[in-house]
Every structure is written in structure tokens, then in C-alpha cells.
Amino acid sequence: MSPYEAILLTIITASTPLLLAAIGELVVERSGVLNLGIEGMMVMGAVCGFAAAHVTGSAWLGVIAATFAGIATSLLFGLLTQTLMTNQVATGLAITLLGLGLSGLIGSGFVGLPGVKLANVSIPWLSDLPYVGRLIFGQDPLVYVSIALTAAVAYTLNHTRMGLIIRAVGQNHASAHALGYRVVAVRYACIAFGGATSGLAGAYLSLVYTPQWIENMTAGRGWIALALVVFSTWLPGRLAAGAYLFGGVWILGLYAQGMGVGIPSQLLSSLPYVATILALVIISTNRRLSLINTPASLGQGFVPDR
Amino acid sequence: MLNKSNNNAPMTLLQVTNISKKFGDFYANDNLNLSIETGKVHALLGENGAGKSTLVKMMYGALQPTSGSIFWQGQETLIASPAHARELGIGMVFQHFSLFEALTVAENISLALPVQLRQGDLSQRIADLSLDYGLPLNPAALVADLSVGERQRIEIVRCLLQQPKLLIMDEPTAVLTPQEAQALFSTLRRLVEEGCAVLYISHRLEEVKQICHDATILRHGKLVAEVDPKVETAATLAQLMVGSSVHQVSRNTNGEIGEVLLSLSHLYQSSSAPFGVDLVDVNLQVKSGEILAIAGVAGNGQGELFSVISGEERNPQQHFISLLGQVSDGLNINQRRLLGAAFVPEERMGHGAVEHLSLTDNILLSRHACNDTESPLDRGWFGIDRRQLAQLNKAISINYDVRKSREDDVAGSLSGGNLQKFVVGRELNRKPKVLVINQPTWGVDAGAAALIRQAVIDLSRQGSAILIISQDLDEIFELADTIAVISRGQLSPSYAASELSREKIGLMMAGSHEQTAQAAGA
Numbered sequence: 001m002s003p004y005e006a007i008l009l010t011i012i013t014a015s016t017p018l019l020l021a022a023i024g025e026l027v028v029e030r031s032g033v034l035n036l037g038i039e040g041m042m043v044m045g046a047v048c049g050f051a052a053a054h055v056t057g058s059a060w061l062g063v064i065a066a067t068f069a070g071i072a073t074s075l076l077f078g079l080l081t082q083t084l085m086t087n088q089v090a091t092g093l094a095i096t097l098l099g100l101g102l103s104g105l106i107g108s109g110f111v112g113l114p115g116v117k118l119a120n121v122s123i124p125w126l127s128d129l130p131y132v133g134r135l136i137f138g139q140d141p142l143v144y145v146s147i148a149l150t151a152a153v154a155y156t157l158n159h160t161r162m163g164l165i166i167r168a169v170g171q172n173h174a175s176a177h178a179l180g181y182r183v184v185a186v187r188y189a190c191i192a193f194g195g196a197t198s199g200l201a202g203a204y205l206s207l208v209y210t211p212q213w214i215e216n217m218t219a220g221r222g223w224i225a226l227a228l229v230v231f232s233t234w235l236p237g238r239l240a241a242g243a244y245l246f247g248g249v250w251i252l253g254l255y256a257q258g259m260g261v262g263i264p265s266q267l268l269s270s271l272p273y274v275a276t277i278l279a280l281v282i283i284s285t286n287r288r289l290s291l292i293n294t295p296a297s298l299g300q301g302f303v304p305d306r
Numbered sequence: 307m308l309n310k311s312n313n314n315a316p317m318t319l320l321q322v323t324n325i326s327k328k329f330g331d332f333y334a335n336d337n338l339n340l341s342i343e344t345g346k347v348h349a350l351l352g353e354n355g356a357g358k359s360t361l362v363k364m365m366y367g368a369l370q371p372t373s374g375s376i377f378w379q380g381q382e383t384l385i386a387s388p389a390h391a392r393e394l395g396i397g398m399v400f401q402h403f404s405l406f407e408a409l410t411v412a413e414n415i416s417l418a419l420p421v422q423l424r425q426g427d428l429s430q431r432i433a434d435l436s437l438d439y440g441l442p443l444n445p446a447a448l449v450a451d452l453s454v455g456e457r458q459r460i461e462i463v464r465c466l467l468q469q470p471k472l473l474i475m476d477e478p479t480a481v482l483t484p485q486e487a488q489a490l491f492s493t494l495r496r497l498v499e500e501g502c503a504v505l506y507i508s509h510r511l512e513e514v515k516q517i518c519h520d521a522t523i524l525r526h527g528k529l530v531a532e533v534d535p536k537v538e539t540a541a542t543l544a545q546l547m548v549g550s551s552v553h554q555v556s557r558n559t560n561g562e563i564g565e566v567l568l569s570l571s572h573l574y575q576s577s578s579a580p581f582g583v584d585l586v587d588v589n590l591q592v593k594s595g596e597i598l599a600i601a602g603v604a605g606n607g608q609g610e611l612f613s614v615i616s617g618e619e620r621n622p623q624q625h626f627i628s629l630l631g632q633v634s635d636g637l638n639i640n641q642r643r644l645l646g647a648a649f650v651p652e653e654r655m656g657h658g659a660v661e662h663l664s665l666t667d668n669i670l671l672s673r674h675a676c677n678d679t680e681s682p683l684d685r686g687w688f689g690i691d692r693r694q695l696a697q698l699n700k701a702i703s704i705n706y707d708v709r710k711s712r713e714d715d716v717a718g719s720l721s722g723g724n725l726q727k728f729v730v731g732r733e734l735n736r737k738p739k740v741l742v743i744n745q746p747t748w749g750v751d752a753g754a755a756a757l758i759r760q761a762v763i764d765l766s767r768q769g770s771a772i773l774i775i776s777q778d779l780d781e782i783f784e785l786a787d788t789i790a791v792i793s794r795g796q797l798s799p800s801y802a803a804s805e806l807s808r809e810k811i812g813l814m815m816a817g818s819h820e821q822t823a824q825a826a827g828a
Contacts, residue, residue, distance in 0.1 A: 161416075161424075168406050168417050175404035178368070179418050180389040293408070 007255060008135055012143060013209060015247025017042070017201040019146045021225035022232075022239055023153055024197030029229055030157060031190035032170035034299040036092025037077050038198050039222025040099020045070040045202025047103040050213040053116040053206075062116060063142070063203045070199020071192050073099060078191040082184050085301045100216060107213045115211030118142065140208050142200065147240070149197065154236035166190060170295030173302040183302045198222070224273070231279040234293040242279070249275050316343040318380070319472055319503045320365065320396075325374030327360050334360040336527045337374070342472065347494060347504040349514045349535055352524035353547055353751040355721070358507050361524070362474055365505070366398045367391040392420065397465030398474040405449050405457055412445035415464045423467060436463045439493050454605055455486045462493070473497065474505045479513060480777070483603055484812035491517050509547070510780075511540040525549055548752050555759045555784050563787075564594030566628075567771035568615070568647075568740045573626035575614050583607035583795040585614065590790060590797060592740070592771040597762070598800060599774040599786035603815050607795035608775045609652065612744045615773070616649040617642045630739055640675035648738035650730055652745045652775075654722070658729040661718035665710075666695040668717050669702070669732055678736050698735065706731030707757055723754040730758050734765055741765060744775040759785055779808055793817040 021038050028035050048069035053062025077095050080086045120140050121127070127138040157163035165186060169176045173183045205217055224246055232239035253271045256263065321341040327334045335357045342348045352358045363369040365376065367385035375382050378394055385391050391398075405414055412429045419428075429445035436443040441459040449457060458478060465473055475494075479487040494504055494517060508514055514521060514535050521535040523546045531546050573588040585607050592598045602608060613619045615627065622636030629637075629645050639649070651657040659668045674684045679698070683691050699714060706727045710720055717725060730746060746762065747755035762785060766772045775792075776782050782789060783803060790800040791814035798819035 164409075164413055164417060167409065168413075171406040171408050172404070175406060176417075178388065178400075178404045180387060181417075296408070 002131075005131065005135065007251065011244065011248045011251045012135075012139065014251050015244045016143050016146050017204040017209065017221055018225050018228060018246055019150065019240060019243035020142070020201035020204060021198045021222060022228040022243060023146070023150050023236065024194035025225055026229050026232065026234060026236060026239055027153055027157075027166065028190050028194035029298055030170045030234055030295055031166045031187050032173055032295045032297040032300065032302075033081065033187050033191060034088045034092065035074070035077055035095075035191060035194055036089060036226065037073070037095025037099065037222075038194075038225050039218055039220070040096035041070045041073045041077075041195050041198035042099075042202040042205070042222050043103040043216065043218045044073045044099045045199030046206040046217055047107040047110070047202075047213060049199070049203035050115055050206035050211075051106065051110055054110060054113055057116060059116045059118040059207050062207050063118065063200065066199045066203030066207075067196050068199070070195040070197070070202065072195070074191050074195020074198070075188075077195075078188045081301060082187055082191070085303060088299050088301065096222065104215045107215060110213040111215070113213070115206065115213070117211040118207045142204050142208060145200070150236050150240050157236065167295075170297060173297045173300070177302070187302075198225075201225070220273075227279070234295065246275060316345045318342070319344050319378070321377040322361070322365070323375055323377065325361070325364065325371045325376065327357075327364060327369065328372040333527050335364070335371075338524070338527075338529050340522050340529070342503050342505055343520075344471070344501050344503050345498055346519040347498055347506050347517050349518035349521040350505060350507045350524070351509065351511075351514065351521055351543065351547055353509070355526075355751070356524040356547070357527040358524055359476065360527075362398070362476060362505070362507065365391070366396060366474060389420075392468055392470075395469070395471035396474065397468055397470035397472070398476070399458065399461040399465060399478055400476055405460060407448075407450040409449060410445065411443055411447050411449060411452075411460055414449055414460055415445075415467065418464050419467060431467065432463060435466060439463075439466065439496065440489060441493060454603060455482050458482070458490075462490075466497075470502065472503045472505065474507075476507045477509070478506075479508065479510060483815040484779075484808055485816060487513065511535075511543045514543070515540065523547055544752065555756055555763065557763055557784070562595045562769065564769060566591045566593050567630050568592040568742075568773060569628045570615070570626055571628075573614065575610060575619065575621070577610050578619065583610055585610055585795045588795075588797045590773075590800060592773050594739075594769045594771050595766055596787050597766045597772045597774060597785050598788045598790065599776055599782040599803075600790050600792050600797065601776065601779060601782050601811055601815065602792035604777055606793045606815075608744060608792060610795070611792065611797075612649070612651060612742065612775060615742050616651070643672070643676050646678075646739035648733035648736055648741050650733055650741075650743040650746065652748065654725050654729045655718070659717040659725060662716055664714045664716055665708075665728060666692070666699050666714050668728075669695055669698050672732060673698070673736070676736060702728060702731040702735050705735065706761065707754075723750040726750050727754055727758060730761070734761050737765070737768070738770060740771050740773075742773045742775075746774060746776065747778070747781060755781070779811060782811075791815055791819065793820060796820045 021042055025035060025038055045066035049062040049066030052065030053059050073095060077091055080091045081088045118140050120138055121144070123137045127133050129137070157167065165181055169181060169183050169186045177183050201221070202218065206213055210217070228239060228242045228246065231242045249271050318341050323339055325338050326336055338361060350358050350361070360369065364371050365385065367387045367390050376385060377383065383394070385394065406417070412432060415432055416424055416428055432443060432445045436459065441463060443456065443459050443463060449460065478490060482490065498504060506514070506518055515538070518535045521533050521543070522529060523531045523533065523543070525547060533546070535543065569591045570588050573585055575585040577584050583606060588611065590598065600608065600611070617637055617639035620636055620638065624635040625633050627634045629642055629647050632645060634642055634645070655661055660671065670683060670690060673679065679694060681691065681694065683694060685691055696714070702708060703710070708720070708728045708731065709724050720728060726747065730743065733741065743762070747758050750758065759781065762772060762774070774785060786803045788800045789803050789806055789811065791798045791811055793815055794817060796819065798814050
């Protein structure tokens with residue numbers, strides 16, 4: 001395997017959890033909900049996925065457990081913000097803190113134990129093609145899941161009635177309610193979807209990226225995913241491009257460090273965050289374009305006036 | 307499109323009997339009776355807060371009555387939800403459109419249609435139907451890019467696609483130019499000929515006389531009269547609505563016109579808001595003793611113009627604006643107030659006043675940096691002069707008839723009309739040399755409007771220069787000495803009020819004075 005191939009492979013592995021977490025959050029935000037608890041949902045997914053895979057010995061059962069852990073955490077967020085009308089920003093932060101703490105507790109017995117790695121896809125002949133075989137046909141299954149989910153979300157939002165309703169609810173919840181759509185139910189469903197993909201992103205970390213449980217192993221990826229959604233101006237295609245760009249910057253930083261480039265390692269590892277800030281600045285200068293896609297009722301709770 | 311009924315004799319379509327709606331201890335509707343017949347335009351008249359919207363919401367299923375019943379085509383019916391109302395054949399065009407700005411026309415309409423009507427080529431049907439009724443619409447256009455008149459067409463077309471038997475329109479012409487209003491009337495006439503019934507809510511009495519066959523008048527939640535609008539005059543209708551004859555604003559025309567106190571020359575300003583309007587080459591002059599009114603349909607740059615004049619948007623490098631002879635582009639709002647200018651923005655709540663603060667605190671907010679009180683309100687280390695603030699509050703309440711339950715209530719507890727009197731009174735109380743008001747009487751009942759207008763005229767006759775931005779032509783003709791019209795950020799030259807007719811203003815509202823009018827396809 002050539003070094004370039006190796007770099008590309010690691011970039012894809014680094015980008016996939018970002019894409020998984022961000023594509024769910026994109027749907028959540030399109031429906032008008034700001035869930036800052038991605039980090040918490042991811043880390044819950046990571047610990048539950050690892051635990052289930054370790055106990056059962058099946059990586060796939062781990063993936064399923066992680067998904068449900070993400071959904072459960074997100075539904076707690078939903079219950080608080082949609083039914084009990086708490087502030088979304090504060091609740092999201094609380095979910096992140098809760099997730100980090102609770103996952104540490106659950107995972108305390110699993111630290112240092114051997115994990116189960118989700119096997120890569122192997123298609124006879126195709127996966128052995130030179131240069132592109134491993135890259136295109138030999139990834140782990142969740143890479144394909146993340147790409148399929150992105151395509152499905154893009155199609156759903158733009159070409160189906162369900163997507164139209166989600167966008168309408170996020171644009172103007174009062175009007176959507178007046179037309180008879182169930183704003184809160186739509187938002188619950190979107191929040192649960194966001195929880196599921198965040199859980200998957202967590203599973204990716206503890207079952208593929210580094211198949212073991214380390215406390216706080218999400219290491220801020222949830223926040224990058226959140227920034228990516230804004231970076232993409234809520235468009236799935238741009239989101240995928242952004243996820244691979246950030247993954248790329250991250251990995252190239254690591255390689256530069258490894259090759260002894262004379263830059264302090266702290267500076268390199270801060271590159272993704274710097275890129276995020278730059279992207280936010282650039283986007284906010286082009287107001288009209290980004291505001292057409294920005295969900296107008298983002299972060300506002302909805303109480304029907306009856 | 308609609309089924310023509312073979313027998314053209316009007317029959318009762320919807321009947322409301324003894325209906326009441328109670329909010330807490332307050333009766334918004336008190337024992338109302340009303341019947342709407344096919345083939346007729348039925349007017350529902352009343353002042354703000356008379357209970358028109360409440361009644362209509364019950365007919366559309368958005369509210370449930372406390373008591374009483376609704377009969378639909380002779381059958382007692384419980385209209386459970388707006389969706390149910392639409393199924394029955396009731397369509398409604400709201401005053402504040404329930405549209406999604408970032409979605410296209412077709413998407414907006416599709417969201418509001420039941421499943422069976424969404425099938426097939428919806429865009430084509432929208433284009434056909436809108437042309438057929440003289441309401442042309444591009445189904446692929448983004449709502450954010452459309453004018454208010456076009457947005458209203460979306461709502462109407464979306465109702466028409468459902469072939470309604472009853473169409474409810476809530477103040478549909480409030481946002482239209484006179485010509486657009488006439489086009490709407492011919493659409494309504496055609497609908498009525500086809501056997502549809504229309505319930506028409508308005509407080510513009512002339513147009514009610516023009517198109518309505520019956521009129522029901524509400525006051526304080528009670529039904530006060532059922533009249534034939536064709537035989538009434540606007541004055542008798544107004545009297546029924548208000549309950550007493552409305553104070554006529556008197557305009558003493560021999561005021562002294564003096565020097566120019568406010569002038570804008572060749573002002574350009576690009577909007578900072580996402581869907582805002584850019585101001586292009588705006589010129590105006592207001593002299594001492596003069597009232598200049600700017601007419602125009604909402605959303606044509608009025609808000610942008612106001613914020614440039616008030617100092618909410620500043621251009622320190624420019625020399626567009628002169629207040630009392632001084633270049634003011636770089637001055638902030640307090641510096642402009644110190645020069646002797648006062649500003650009343652359009653939204654009274656949240657912009658003109660802070661909801662949760664007391665009235666005295668609200669006075670302090672706009673007056674603390676002015677030097678026209680007896681002594682400074684802000685005494686630095688000695689704190690705020692509460693005693694003087696309380697006096698000011700009392701004076702404003704008395705002079706401008708602000709009604710409230712406690713002397714120093716929070717702004718949020720005042721009704722819209724009373725809050726407007728307070729916000730205007732707070733500025734008028736200063737006797738400013740230059741006064742700029744955006745929508746002085748928007749959503750204010752006739753009594754309060756007359757009081758505000760009279761106060762504005764009195765101030766101008768004492769030598770102040772006054773600029774009014776308004777959508778209400780009646781108000782403009784009542785107040786203005788000179789009139790200019792704004793459309794798409796371009797301001798027409800000013801004309802003496804006596805030189806202009808409503809039709810001429812209507813043409814200018816539609817952009818006849820714009821330099822770019824032809825290029826923009828207007």
C-alpha cells in the first residue's frame with residue numbers, strides 16, 4: 001500500500017464519525033431544533049457500543065446498541081426541550097456533560113479490555129484492485145452507511161414531502177402548526193434521528209477507529225460536527241465535503257507532526273478548530289445565501305397557543 | 307374552475323347562533339348571531355379588539371367557542387380544526403400570511419393542500435388557475451423574493467385550489483396598492499358570481515361600500531348592527547363601529563412654513579437585513595411647519611429609510627443627511643436627539659418600548675440623553691431623577707390619554723393603542739424640532755388615531771418639521787402638507803397634497819416614478 005493510499009484511508013476513517021454525527025444534526029437543525037448535546041450522545045453510543053460488543057462478542061450488536069443509546073439520550077433532550085420547554089442551548093450543554101459523566105461511569109469496568117473491531121468489507125477481486133481497491137471497495141461498513149445516509153438525507157429533504165414538512169417546521173413553526181402539521185412530533189422524530197446517527201458515530205470510534213474504550217474518547221468531535229452543520233449552510237452535499245475537509249486537515253496535522261515538521265504539536269492539533277472558525281467567518285459574510293437555508297426558527301421552542 | 311350552481315337564489319351557507327368566546331373573565335365575543343349567504347360578499351366590521359378575529363377563528367376551527375353553535379349548510383357542525391374547516395369548504399386568507407419565506411410558491415401551496423389535491427402537476431395547476439383569476443404567480447419563485455401583494459396571491463390561490471364554498475379574508479387590502487385592491491375586487495366578484503360566499507373583514511369603509519352586500523358590525527365583542535353597506539355612508543358606518551362620532555382632525559393650513567430642518571440628498575444605503583431593500587438616490591426636504599408624508603406599500607424600504615434617519619444605521623463617511631443644518635450621517639441616535647430630533651419607530655413593542663420595563667423606565671430610555679427636561683434625568687453619581695420621571699409619566703398620560711391600570715405599569719400591560727399613544731406622547735412631550743414617525747397609527751382604533759394625528763398637526767403648527775411614513779392613504783391625506791411615495795427603495799419627488807389623487811399615488815406605489823421600473827419589469 002502506497003503512503004498516499006494510507007493517508008487517504010486514515011482521512012476517511014477520521015472523517016466518517018464527523019459525517020455521521022453531523023448529518024443527523026443537520027436534520028435536527030433543519031426542523032428548527034438546536035441540539036448541542038451531540039458530544040454527549042456520541043460518547044454514550046461509544047461506551048454502550050463497546051460494552052455490548054465486548055459482552056456479546058458481536059460488533060454488529062455493538063453498533064445496534066450504540067444506535068439505541070444515542071436515541072435514548074436524544075429522547076431525553078427531546079423530552080426536556082420539546083415537552084417541558086427547557087432552553088435548548090442549556091439543555092444541550094447539560095446532555096453533553098451528562099453523557100461524558102455517565103459514559104465514564106458505565107465504562108469504568110471496560111477500560112483496557114480488548115474490543116471487537118467491525119470487519120472491513122471484502123469483495124473478492126474488486127477489493128484487491130490496485131490503488132482504488134481498498135479505498136473504494138474495502139472500507140468498513142459504516143463508511144458506506146454514512147455516505148448512503150447523506151445521500152438519503154439530501155434526497156429526502158429536497159424531493160419528498162417528508163423533507164418539505166421538516167423544512168417548513170424549521171422555517172416557521174407557527175405557520176406549520178396553523179396548517180395542521182404536528183410541529184412537536186416532527187421535531188421529536190428528527191431529534192431521534194440525530195441521536196441515532198450520533199450513536200453510530202460513537203460506535204465508529206469505539207468499534208472501528210480505536211476498538212477499545214477510553215474515557216472522553218470523542219475528544220470534541222461532537223463540537224466539530226456541530227460547526228460543520230453551520231459550515232455546510234445546512235446542505236448535505238456541502239456537509240460531506242466539509243467533513244472530509246476537516247478529517248483531512250486533522251490527519252495531515254498528525255502526519256506533519258510525525259514527520260517532525262517544526263511546528264508545535266498543539267498548534268497542529270488545533271487546526272480543525274481554526275478551520276471551523278474561519279469557515280464560520282467566511283459564511284457569515286455571505287448573508288443572503290446562508291440565510292435562505294438557515295432554519296428561521298432554529299433554537300426556539302414551540303408552544304401552540306391554545 | 308368552480309361549479310356554477312344552477313339556481314342562483316342565495317341560500318344560507320354558514321350560520322352562527324348565540325356564539326360566545328370567553329378568555330378568562332373577558333368576553334371576546336358575546337352572544338353573536340350571523341348568517342352568510344352564497345353569492346354574496348359579507349362584511350365584518352369593527353375596531354381593533356371588537357372581536358372580529360376571534361369570531362373568524364371559530365368559523366375556521368382555530369378556536370373553539372365557549373358556547374353557542376355553528377351551522378354549516380343547515381347542519382349543526384363542530385369545526386374541530388382548520389383542516390376540518392378546509393374539508394368542509396372554508397378557506398381563509400390571513401392578515402399576517404402564514405407563508406414560509408425560504409420555500410417556493412409551489413412548496414408553500416403544496417404544504418397546505420390535502421393529499422388528493424397534491425397529485426399531478428401542481429405547479430402547472432397553480433400557474434393556470436392564477437392566470438385564470440388574474441392573479442399571476444410563478445410557482446418556482448422563492449417567497450422571500452416576492453412583494454407583499456404577490457404573497458397575498460399565494461394565499462388566495464391556495465384557497466381557490468381547494469374550491470372553497472366560503473372564503474374568509476382578513477383585511478386583505480391593508481397591504482395592497484389601490485390598483486392591486488381593484489384587481490382583487492374583480493376576483494372576488496367573479497367568485498361570488500360562481501356561487502361562492504365571501505366573508506370580508508376590513509376597516510376601510512369605502513371599499514366595504516364598494517363590494518359588500520351585507521355588513522355585520524361588532525363593538526366590544528357584541529353585535530351592534532346588521533346593515534346594507536350600499537345605503538349607509540362611511541360616516542354612519544364609522545359611527546356604528548366606534549359608538550360615538552369620531553373626532554374630526556382639524557388642520558389649520560395657514561401655518562408658517564420656515565427653513566429646511568431635515569434634508570436627505572442623494573442618499574444611498576444598502577440594506578443589512580437578509581431580505582431588505584436598498585435605498586437608491588433618496589432626496590427629501592422637510593421644512594419647519596411642514597408635514598411630509600411618505601406613502602408606500604409595506605416592505606419597500608420604509609424601515610431602512612427610518613433607521614438611516616434615526617441613526618440606527620450610521621455612515622460616518624457620508625454627507626447625505628442634514629438635521630437642523632448639521633451633517634448627521636455619523637451621529638448616533640442620542641446625538642441626533644440632542645440636536646432636537648425625535649423618532650418613533652414602527653414596532654411599538656420591542657423597538658419603541660421594552661415590554662417588561664415600567665413606563666418611567668421606558669421614558670428614561672429615550673430621554674436620558676436629552677437636554678430638554680428641567681434638569682438632567684441622569685444625575686450621574688446622584689442616580690436617576692425618579693421624581694421628575696414620575697412627573698413626565700403623569701404629564702404624558704394626561705396629555706395623550708394613556709389609559710392604564712396603575713400609574714407606573716409595565717409597558718407590556720398596555721393595549722396596543724394605549725402603548726402607541728404613550729410612545730408617541732413620550733417624544734411629542736419634548737416638543738422636538740424634527741419628528742420622524744413610522745406608521746403613527748398602525749393597528750390603533752379610530753379614537754386614539756384621531757388624538758395622535760391631532761397632536762402631530764399641533765406640533766407642526768408650532769414650527770416643527772415632521773416626517774411621517776405611512777401605508778394608510780386616509781391618514782396621509784388627513785395629515786400631510788406634502789406627499790412623496792416610496793417603492794423599491796426609490797423615493798418620488800414631493801408633491802403638495804392637493805396636487806395628488808389616490809390614483810396617482812397608487813401608480814407611484816407600483817413604481818411609476820422609479821428609474822429602473824422598466825428594467826425591473828414593473
